[in-house]
Amino acid sequence: MRLLLVNWNDRENPHGGGAELHLHQIFGRLADRGHEISLLCSGWKGCQRRVTLDGISVHRVGTRYTFPIVAHRYYDANFAATE
Numbered sequence: 890m891r892l893l894l895v896n897w898n899d900r901e902n903p904h905g906g907g908a909e910l911h912l913h914q915i916f917g918r919l920a921d922r923g924h925e926i927s928l929l930c931s932g933w934k935g936c937q938r939r940v941t942l943d944g945i946s947v948h949r950v951g952t953r954y955t956f957p958i959v960a961h962r963y964y965d966a967n968f969a970a971t972e
Contacts, residue, residue: 891925892916893968895960899930899947901940913945920944929964931956 898905900913912928920926921944932938932949940947948967951959 890919892919892927893964894926894928895964896928896930897953897956899928899949900942901936902931902933904933904953913942916945917943927968929960929968931960 894912894916896909896912898909900909902909916926916928925946926944927946927948929948929950931951931953933952936949938949940949948963950956950963
């Protein structure tokens with residue numbers, strides 16, 4: 890199964906907290922079982938834009954303020970046509 894998660898932050902984001910850790914634990918377990926998991930979230934100054942964390946492909950776009958706009962465009966360009 891392929892899943893795309895959209896969340897404000899990921900667990901490495903300096904503004905992240907318990908929700909991001911919980912989300913990572915749950916979907917990391919699905920990745921361990923062979924599922925393809927992608928996380929679309931905001932970035933911050935100096936972050937890596939693409940990284941894999943425990944089998945989860947993390948796509949960091951925009952900032953905490955521009956994420957809602959930038960994420961929509963990134964989704965259309967990278968995920969919308971994928972089946």
